[in-house]
Amino acid sequence: MTDKTIFDAIIIGGSYAGLSSALVLGRSLRNVLVIDSGRPCNRQTPHSHNFLTQDGKTPKEISTIAKQQVEKYKTVQFYDGLAVSGKKNDVGFEIATHSGDIFNSKKLIFASGIKDMMPNIKGFSSCWGISVIHCPYCHGYEFHGKKTGIIANGDKAIHLASLVNNLTKNITLFTVGKADFNTEQIEKLNKHKINIIETEIDEIVHEKGYLNNVVLNNGEKLTFDALYASLPFSQNSDIPSTLGCKLTEHGHIETDGFQKTTIEGVYACGDNTTFMRSVANAVFSGNLTGAVVNGELVNEQF
Template identity: 35%
Template sequence: MLDCVIIGGGPAGMNAALVLGRARKNIMLFDDDKPRNSVTHESHGFITRDGIAPVEFKRLAKEDLQKYPSISLKNEKVTGLKKENNIFLIKTSSGNLIQSRKVILATGVKDQLPPIKGLKELYGKSIFHCPFCDGWELRERKLVVVSEMEGITHMVKLLTNWSNDIIVCSNGKKILTGEEKEMLASKGIRVLEEEIAYLHGEEGQLQEVVFTNGDRLERNGGFVGMMSKQASPLADIIGCKVNENGGIITDEFGRTNIEGVYASGDTSTMPMAQLIFAASDGSRAGIAVVSDLLAEDF
């Protein structure tokens, strides 16, 4: 019987494992190695690791965890999760059935890019979704914000920290109010509502936004507004409640509405998407598991 199973090997899952391993809890971490940031060449905003490649971050994290004998790492997908008599049964893709007292869901989310030709090839190279993560790298460039979603004004305002040449393209959608357009115009930010034919660039670097009416807009970097969804159905299977953004609802330490199930990282904080937030979330969930196990044992 394991003390805890962690499902997901991103910064949240890894940091939860570190806390639990150092507390001498017997745990197993499952990771099918399909990270959200696989298209990203560098991760930023994490002190001592600013600019690190995600694959290197993960290698170093595994190296840290391997120091603790009570941690087992499994490169395997979890396909089933249920609770029986206060014990969790975790089924894996190889057919194994694992028993655990607690479960941490750190399964992350999947991003859903707008269906615009050329966007996928540029995403993670010259077009990004988090200004705090990649704004510095695109400083002083001619930026475009591509979005079909309402509420994009906040991102546009954030980007003025890094560039004074910003144009918003809504791909034929009417997503901004008249008041929002006036506010942006007062700062020299244009809003173009024409439909986008495709994004043109070479070797991952954006060069132009091409519209269906034939107009062309020179840009050399940008950000995109997009939706995200849970990367795994396990939260739904076990009955976790979610908020209006689709994130799993938790208390401040990651406890969900299902006793014994915790959630951390992007899977609960969505749409937040910073490495440092995810790691912090994992640490809190690990602390909560240790505390709750001790409460039960005493």
Template identity: 40%
Template sequence: MNQLIDVGVIGGGPAGLNAALVLGRARKSVMVIDEGRPRNRVTRESHGFLTRDGISPSEFRRIAMEQIHAYPSVQFVEDQVVTITGTDGDFHITTAQGMTYRSKKLLFAVGMKDLPLEINGLSDVYGKSAFVCPYCDGWELRDQPLVLIVKGARALHLAKTISGWTNRFTICSDGPDELTGEQREELKLHSVPVFHSPIERIVSTEGMVQHVLLTDGTIIPCTGIIFAPKLITGSDLPQSLGCQLTKTGTVIVDEFGKTNVPGVYSAGDAATERYQVITAASLGSLAAVGINSELIAESWNSKG
């Protein structure tokens, strides 16, 4: 494909889709390239998004794409981007299927990816009775006995947070807890049990957790789990183009998603550690405004 489009959007999650919507309405030509394997595909319901509370991720995408199709300048391609070359004004995007697309601007909405779940039985309950975000799923777990699989400063933070939904929870650090003495005392003050023994397995029935079994034989009954996932960036492409990253792999952007590389933007989970659907969508919208403003300015100035 030799046609030069305005924006190549890499990733079709909430950030990429909302960006495509805003750009389509701004009469910009857009190509959304997504391989169709979203991180939240194991999730039954998404929460906290006004008018879409409780919707499944697949239905969310279906509705979004149906609405975006009203804007003919937006196209969708199910493929994986493997390389990007070129510079601001003419980027060359090559996919796994051997296709090449050209775009003036780039938006990376590549999200994050979960590393393999190492705890025996966790994959069986992930998205059914084990979750990663209290704000997304805390309501469904309210007043229930929970196990928090987390360690270090994040353990204290998660304990404080989950206490808004239930006071019946136990911390399993799955090995050394990495807490400071002060943090242990604070958890003890609030009667939060902390178990250091490694987890042998999570016992469940049809995805619903029954208990957590530790290697020392301890059994911790629970009906839900909150755990801290291990994540990596959804794509190395931003870094390959020279985008600056934080220590955790998040792309560094300004308030409108602009990176340090001219013509390159990023939004959604790839550009923030606030992993919520509504946050990703809003960042996609802001990035689209930033991109559109840049394109308009370039067109305006070229005629001056």
């Protein structure tokens, strides 16, 4: 199917950043299509925190309310599916979905998120977002004062340890191989009595995502309440790259202060653009993106 409508904007990704952009554009009477496959990265996280008025709600509760509010604006349409390719054309951009449907728009917004690359540790993925967590701001309060591990090495480990140390004094660093710290960093870790274990992790024993034990590959079993992990990631969508959008050295979509990518008419917001992965930040960046896109359309039409 090819939709003959030329949308003012297509938003790829219908979670917090995408819905926030859609809300702004819908209130500006822009014809918008939101394409979403319904698999947000925080789908198994039990509670979302640090978002004013929604603290403690489940991610699903927040996104459901958000979508219901956006649906009130009749110029915003939703497509349940996966965008698989995109290209420039005479009107702006063409997006194709996994079902073969084709849509055209003047502007593109990527709110497509990122994909965490799970380590080959039994039980890890089942605990991810529940008791194996990435962010002290999002989840740290719930585990304050608890026995906590950090799976990281080098500068990333030091950064996480400094934040987590404010929440608990019972910290162990799992470097999963030879520790990579300079003398000053070692002194800091020793000062705060942070233990370092270089032995690789074989398994995380848990009950419905809540961890009980960390099993090392030498057979040793250690009890923890929570683990932080700094994971590599990839972009959920490769369409920005195929369109020529530049990525940062860390793998995020490069944007300026107005969420514009390096390709004219293409914008990005949410987790695919920043280390600051939170619902609050996604909503903010999506709101800004919607306003910027509407402003660009106004300038072109007025």
